[in-house]
Structure formats: structure tokens, C-alpha cells
Amino acid sequence: MTSTSRISGFRNLSIDERRERAVAAAGLEPHRLDVLSPDRGLSLDQADHMVENVIGVLGVPVGLATNFVVDGRDVLVPMATEEPSVVAAASNLARMTREHGGFVTSSTAPLMQAQVQVVDVVDPEGARMRLLAAASELIELANAQDPALVAFGGGVRDISVRVIPSSRQTYVVLHLIVDVRDAMGANAVNTMAEAIAPRVAEIAGGRTLLRILTNKADLRITRVSAVFDRELLGGVEVVENMVDAAEFAVVDPYRAATHNKGIMNGITAVVLATGNDTRAVEAGAHSHAIGLDGRYTSMSRFEKDADGHLVGTLELPMPVGLVGGATKVHPVAQANVALLGATTADELAAVILAVGLAQNAAAVRALATEGIQRGHMSLHARNVAVSAGAAKEEVDAVVSRMIEAKAVRAEYAEQVLAEMRTPSGGVR
The missing domain is CATH 1.10.8 (Helicase, Ruva Protein; domain 3)
Known part of the structure; x- marks a missing residue:
């Protein structure tokens, strides 16, 4: 457990000194971060087993965000990014939350969904009813594909069936809703969808086509809030300007696109550093930013509390894991997870959202004061x-x-x- 994430003068230390301070604060063995050196990290042989047609590896700077307190726990956060100012900005705004308790999070169960598309169905509404009636059978068949997941308390929780008209025909689409525990879950839910597809086709009286997860992970939500100190931000006028700047992103999709990009600067950097799927997270986040009215809007919200401090909130799907994938193969990802100290996917998601909110607040503050440049x-x-x-x-x-x-x-x-x-x- 990190003793404190408040490391004064961290940026003025040498790289070796930063590592020494980081491993000491995180309670890791002295040489745990050696793999962050280019000559000690991902080898060509390891890369050759991860993807096809390997010709090399790409180095991305990994910076350490300080000052974060997430759910009462001090955390040092590794961020992999090529963009200047991101790590420093997130660290600075995290500092402004410490005396107000840092970042507070909550989350839903880690539910991912797979879709089974059925085509050429004569009676779509009837097929929907037949599939729902066969829910127990289909759930049992799907769970049989991953007994280890079920043993860990995961597995299929439910199914739903949608009837979707299109210009081609009316599709019947079954959703498998799966608790994937500490995994991102793509492999698990895809395997289940493939396994039940023949029986789904038989019950529906059609032909199954696509059998794959959806990255619109709207049942796997993480929420974060934080109070940013009014005086540390620059005073009452700065807070007022930040609220108006943030509201601009709520009401205007052109502003929202750039505003949300700032959030993803923080989120993607931690997702990448920990070996998770940046594209899945980004797809889920941006699809979640489309409101009920179909308009793209801000992912975050900012307002003032009774004492005039800035309150920031952020709520997004966060399909990340600590089991499987690059997180368990890439040596740098493993070191970064150890440094972060997350032991569950929920803890990792909480830190990622906290960094996204801090980075967002930093960008809004810069825009509302001296300008981003x-x-x-x-x-x-x-x-x-x-x-x-x-x-x-x-x-x-x-x-x-x-x-x-x-x-x-x-x-x-x-x-x-x-x-x-x-x-x-x-x-x-």
C-alpha cells in the first residue's frame, strides 16, 4: 500500500531517484521498476508472441502522477502518454482535492454483454418470447463454457432480447449479460456467444450471424466525484469561469469533443500503462457521452458546493481488468499495476476515472485562466x-x-x- 502519493519535488529528481522514491512509497522491492528501462522492458521475443508480423516495439514515456487519494487510499499512478503536460496537470489538480478527501468512487457489478444476431426470422416478436422462455437453458449452456469464471463468482446473470427493424430486415438480437469479475471479459463473453449460437438459431427459427461482445459497456459503470479547493484553484472568479467553461461542453457538441478528449488524455494514459484495451475503453466512453436525446455531450459535470469549492463528477463505462491479456504478459504493465497497487478491476477502474476527472479539471482551469497554450x-x-x-x-x-x-x-x-x-x- 502506498504510504503517501504526495512526493514534494518529484519532478526535480533524476529518473533513478524517482524510481527509488516510488518503490519506497509503494512498498515494492527496490528493482521492481527496472523493466521500465527500454533495454529491460518488452523484448522482441515477448512481442512476437503477443501480435503477428512483429518487427519491433514502440517506446512510450511512462510518467508517474502523484498526489492522488482515491477512496481513502494514496496511490501513485503510472501514465503512458506522449503528450506534454498531461502527467503534471493531473498531479497538480489531484493535489487540490487532498484536503477535501480526494476522489470518491462507486461502481456497478462488472457486467459485460455479448450480442447474438439472428437473421431470417419469420416471427421476430414470437422468437423474442421463445428465447426469453428458454433463458435458463441458454444461461446454463453459456456458463458451461467457463467453469473457472463461475467458480470465482462470475458467469451469466441474465439474457435480454431485442427486436431491431432495419432497411434490410428485422433482426432478433440476444444479449448475454455476464459478470466477468476481474477480467476485461471480451474472450469470455465471445466464447459464450459462439457456444449458444446454434441453439439460439434453432429456438428463434432463423440463422445466427454476428456473435460478439459490445463495447457499449453501459452495465459496467464507474463513478467518481471530487471537491477541488476554491483557493488553490485561484479563487471565486476562477471557479465561476470553470463552471461556465464546463457548461459550454454540456450544451455544445463541438466543444464537448475537445473537452472529452481532455478526459481521455488521462484515462487512456492509465489504461495503456496497465496493459488494458484503450480502444474498448474509448469506444465505451464516447458512446456513453451520447445522451437520451441522441446528442453528444460532456462526459463530466462541474458545479459549486455551498462553500464555493468546485465539485467535479464523472461517470463512464470502464471495462478494464487485471486477469488475462497484455496485463499478464507485458512486463512493464505488470510493474505498473504493482506500483499502482490495484488488486481488483474495480480498484483499477476507480483510479482511472479519478485521473480522467483530474486531467479534465486541469484543462478546464487552464482554459478558463491563462489559456491552454x-x-x-x-x-x-x-x-x-x-x-x-x-x-x-x-x-x-x-x-x-x-x-x-x-x-x-x-x-x-x-x-x-x-x-x-x-x-x-x-x-x-
């Missing part, structure tokens, strides 16, 4: 300086010159480097 560009400038050829000891000076000139561009960085390296120059 100020903080983002200072970090982006470091990438520009390095790509222009700046050595480690030259980076800060090049960044300073670019920001001062408001010219964060590769050609200007090269010009600054040339001036610094002339005999009369030097690092300024």
Missing part, C-alpha cells in the same frame, strides 16, 4: 529543443529563449543553439 507550450518547447539537437545541459536555456521570443519552432531552436555554441556564446 501557456503551460502546454512550455513543455512542448522541451521536445522542440531536444529535436533540434540540444544537449541535456542546453535544453533549459533554449526553452527559455523560445518562450521569451514566443517562437516555439524547430528553426528558431536551431538558431538559438547556433548562437549559444559560437566561441563568444555559451549557455545563457
Whole structure:
């Protein structure tokens, strides 16, 4: 268990020092994070067993978000992202929740659904009734495919049947509703759907076509809320501006798309770091952002409490797991899960939602105050300086010159480097 996620001056430490502080705070063995080094992480042989036609591996920076308290537990959160400012911003806003209890979460049961599509049905409504009447038989058949899941307390909880008209014909679609426990669940529910398909076709009097899970995981919901301190945010006016900025995303889908992208900056970074399926999570999140009126809207909500502090809430499907998939194969994912300290899929989902809300609050605050570019560009400038050829000891000076000139561009960085390296120059 993490002793504290509040590590002062973490960004000023060397990489080795950060690892030492992280493993000490998380109570891990000293060398547990060695696999985060490029030469110690995912090997080519391991990659060759994960996907086909392997020609190499891609490195993505893994940063550590600090300051998070989730359901009373201090957590250090590994985030895999190439975008500057994301880790720092999430850490900073998490700090502003600590004296108000951090992030509080709740969740539903880990229910995933598979769909069995039946075509060429003469009497769709009658077929629906026959399938519902055979629910016990179909559930028993599906559960027989995964006795281990059932032994762990999971398995099929129910079925539902929908009749869906289309321009081609009317489809009968059976949903298997499965408690997948600590797995993401795709393999389990897909196997069950395949197994029951012949019997479903026989009962419905048609032909089964698609047999696959849906990534609209609207029965597997995680919720998070947090109070962001008014004074730490910048005062009453900043809170008012943040509420109006967030409301803009609620009422306008053009703003919502970018607002929600900011949420996913945080969510996807943790999902990727822990070896989970980023595409499944993103598909579920964005489909959930479509309201009952069919309009795309903000995933989050912000309002003021009685004391004028900012209250943020976020509710999304979060189909992640700790069993199977890359989480159990990728050595870096395993190290990141150990560092995070999550022992169940629910705990992992809770942390992921907390990071999404913190990142969202950070972006809204930046937009409502100095604008997004100020903080983002200072970090982006470091990438520009390095790509222009700046050595480690030259980076800060090049960044300073670019920001001062408001010219964060590769050609200007090269010009600054040339001036610094002339005999009369030097690092300024």
C-alpha cells in the first residue's frame, strides 16, 4: 500500500531517484521498476508472441502522477502518454482535492454483454418470447463454457432480447449479460456467444450471424466525484469561469469533443500503462457521452458546493481488468499495476476515472485562466529543443529563449543553439 502519493519535488529528481522514491512509497522491492528501462522492458521475443508480423516495439514515456487519494487510499499512478503536460496537470489538480478527501468512487457489478444476431426470422416478436422462455437453458449452456469464471463468482446473470427493424430486415438480437469479475471479459463473453449460437438459431427459427461482445459497456459503470479547493484553484472568479467553461461542453457538441478528449488524455494514459484495451475503453466512453436525446455531450459535470469549492463528477463505462491479456504478459504493465497497487478491476477502474476527472479539471482551469497554450507550450518547447539537437545541459536555456521570443519552432531552436555554441556564446 502506498504510504503517501504526495512526493514534494518529484519532478526535480533524476529518473533513478524517482524510481527509488516510488518503490519506497509503494512498498515494492527496490528493482521492481527496472523493466521500465527500454533495454529491460518488452523484448522482441515477448512481442512476437503477443501480435503477428512483429518487427519491433514502440517506446512510450511512462510518467508517474502523484498526489492522488482515491477512496481513502494514496496511490501513485503510472501514465503512458506522449503528450506534454498531461502527467503534471493531473498531479497538480489531484493535489487540490487532498484536503477535501480526494476522489470518491462507486461502481456497478462488472457486467459485460455479448450480442447474438439472428437473421431470417419469420416471427421476430414470437422468437423474442421463445428465447426469453428458454433463458435458463441458454444461461446454463453459456456458463458451461467457463467453469473457472463461475467458480470465482462470475458467469451469466441474465439474457435480454431485442427486436431491431432495419432497411434490410428485422433482426432478433440476444444479449448475454455476464459478470466477468476481474477480467476485461471480451474472450469470455465471445466464447459464450459462439457456444449458444446454434441453439439460439434453432429456438428463434432463423440463422445466427454476428456473435460478439459490445463495447457499449453501459452495465459496467464507474463513478467518481471530487471537491477541488476554491483557493488553490485561484479563487471565486476562477471557479465561476470553470463552471461556465464546463457548461459550454454540456450544451455544445463541438466543444464537448475537445473537452472529452481532455478526459481521455488521462484515462487512456492509465489504461495503456496497465496493459488494458484503450480502444474498448474509448469506444465505451464516447458512446456513453451520447445522451437520451441522441446528442453528444460532456462526459463530466462541474458545479459549486455551498462553500464555493468546485465539485467535479464523472461517470463512464470502464471495462478494464487485471486477469488475462497484455496485463499478464507485458512486463512493464505488470510493474505498473504493482506500483499502482490495484488488486481488483474495480480498484483499477476507480483510479482511472479519478485521473480522467483530474486531467479534465486541469484543462478546464487552464482554459478558463491563462489559456491552454501557456503551460502546454512550455513543455512542448522541451521536445522542440531536444529535436533540434540540444544537449541535456542546453535544453533549459533554449526553452527559455523560445518562450521569451514566443517562437516555439524547430528553426528558431536551431538558431538559438547556433548562437549559444559560437566561441563568444555559451549557455545563457
